[in-house]
Amino acid sequence: MAGFIIEILQIALVIGLAPIFAGWVKMLKCWSQGRSSPSILQPYRNLLKLFSKDIILAENASWIFRFTPYLVFGTGVLVSAIIPLLSTDLPLALTADVIVLVSLFAIARFFTALAGMDIGTAFGGMGSSREMMIASISEPAMLMAIFTVSLSCGSTSLSRIVEVIYSPASVIKPSLAFAFIAFVLITLAETGRVPVDNPATHLELTMVHEAMILEYSGRHLALIEWAGMMKLFLFISLGVALFAPVGIAVSTNPAGIPLAFVYLSLKLGFSGIVIVLIETGLAKMRLFRLTEFLGAAFLMATLGMLSFFMLE
């Protein structure tokens, strides 16, 4: 029973706090550029504004276009139920392992790409084609990194992985170090950050993710934007859960939850700083350099797997 309460708590946490994290990253970014920033609550205001606006639909938009925002948001909610953010005691984590997690993100991406093409504008199709190009390399790299971690921990269940890594018997393994580097690179690509994509651009011709959702408005856009913030939140928390699980409650004792929350906030806050440092110091890559970037991620993950078989 306690497990289900934690589950619901976690989902509420992701939905409710993802905008704050996005606001935090935005705030740091402004500071790093030497200007004053909007309030950390600004993403909420943006969402509120979008929710109160009308939806403008393209004449030839099909059900796919209308359905996608809900699907994308829904997958975000599902994923937040299986990643151990606060506790490893998640009943749903037993039903869905890390491969399901990757597929949930893949479904959301697949439908976003379809929706981009659905309305038939040049920009939407362009964004979809670029997104798919990136996905075709980043998804294998992601799976490879996650398999490395699973092999190393002997399970594909996220809860189990976290428990193994967090156990006192755990030592730093070279395979995990390689997987971590791969995971950082993949996170930048999957969440559409610089140097892969520019979340702040207004230049349609350079967009990847933004180009696909260019025709969305009102409630639809709000859901997609919100899901985007959740995706960033989830990727970072997945990363910290796998590679820095300090503080996550491993027992069923509910007393560990508040402490886990404090740890999570600190880790997220720190990750935000790292993201912003990467983003400020780098220009966006030329589109076809992405293959090298993601190829490096794949290579790192493969090295991690090799080192598991050879060294561990």
Place this chain on the structure above:
Amino acid sequence: MLKEAIDNVLGTAAAYSERQFPGSVTSCTVPRGRFADAAKVMKKAYALLAAEWAADETPFGGGFAVYACFRFANEYMIIRTEVPVDDPTFPSLTKKFVPAYRFERQIHSLMGLIPEGHPDLRPWIKFEDWPEDAWPLRKSFNSPKPLPYVNGKYQWIKAEGEGVYEIPVGPVHAGIIEPGHFRFQAVGEMIVNLEERLGYVHKGIEKRFESLSWQEGAKLAGRVSGDTTVAHGIAYSMAVEAMTQNRVSDRAHWLRALFLERERIANHLGDIGAICNDVAFAFMLYQTARLKEMLLRTNLDLFGHRFIMDRALPGGVTVDISETGKEAIKEELDKLSDDFERLVTVYDESASLEDRVRETGVLTPEKARSLCTVGIVARASGLNLDCRIQNPFPPYDRFEIKVPVLISGDAHARAWVRVEEVRESIRIIRFILENMPEGPIKVNLARPAPDTAGFAAVEGWRGEIIYWVQAGTRGEINRCMVRDPSSVNWLGLEQAIPGNIVPDFPLCNKSFNQSYSGHDL
């Protein structure tokens, strides 16, 4: 040299005009049949086509006239040919000089003269929903009268083949920029062809000049392209002053140079930041924007306008600078050059940024020359062109100007030319402040004599701006031709794009940063 070349080939067929000012600019009239021959002579003399335009000279009792202005080193030569009203055709120069392609389409659309042998007579600037026989630059055109709407269709150039698709972009863009339409034909991400369509901000400026007084004209010139208001104002004023043959005081000239260099720094700063921002290196944008704002605020304090608009008028300037003002600028420049050098270091040492700007949007020196590009674009592609050296007004004749010329012709070269020019302009401003002569800032001008023409070329921050004004039978403005650098450099962008990938276009476009308003007029 150009005059000799013309004399050698055309002999007495070329009739020189005494009514073109300043005297350093030669102007001759050739028979219509020899117009193309004259252009061929110019081509052989390595001259570049600076502008081509038409004037309605029916008030003088004649017909139309077509003018072509050529430039070689510091020499300008205007070749004129007369076109009768009942047979409004003239030989096209497009096959000899590529930029004539658009000048002649414009002449055809707005003045209704037919360039014979021109490969492409689709309307330019004038849109297809105007009646074909509405020629706004003709004197017989009744501008207050509403025109009937015509249901025309613009014919785009089509690329065909497997996998070729079209991306229409604009005219309304996502950022706060001017309107213009770009149509890409691409295979995958590779751009096969780019076609520009401009004219969305056509305001009838050249026509409007004809109903203004000489003084009012300066205000309109200052609004041709808002970011170049100083250079346009100076160019117009100098053309008018040349006609009246009044000498403007040295102090006025020096103040104009001061305004011009301040405008150059402010715009270059903005551009350098914007180029970096287009590759998501936003840090540079906000820092250069901060420096630019510092300049603009000083402008407001000292000269009463952030962009120094309407401060250069025929006869001189309207605002002087005090000793405290000089000190304020010097102090500001110290701060500026300090911060600017640090930003240049960031630009220079950022490998990911360099990877994007190098070899992107290459305009080869050969193309830059055949397109007769000017200004930053030309200097980034190996053409050493700068009016401040080749056609100087005081104080530019007083000191050496270091003009940066790069030959790689990519986005980096265009950014780097700007960097070097900011450094040079800071030096020039310091020199001006130290050595500015005393004297009046404004003189009274005589009224231009009827049937005379004035010419001026000024190096604005984008490049060479040309004004050619003609006085009518009563000494009023009969025609005012404006040639913003954008009129030729837009062609450069079109030619630099094929072979690049679609997501690199905004970067290439920003590195050119041409004016829509200055082009569309």
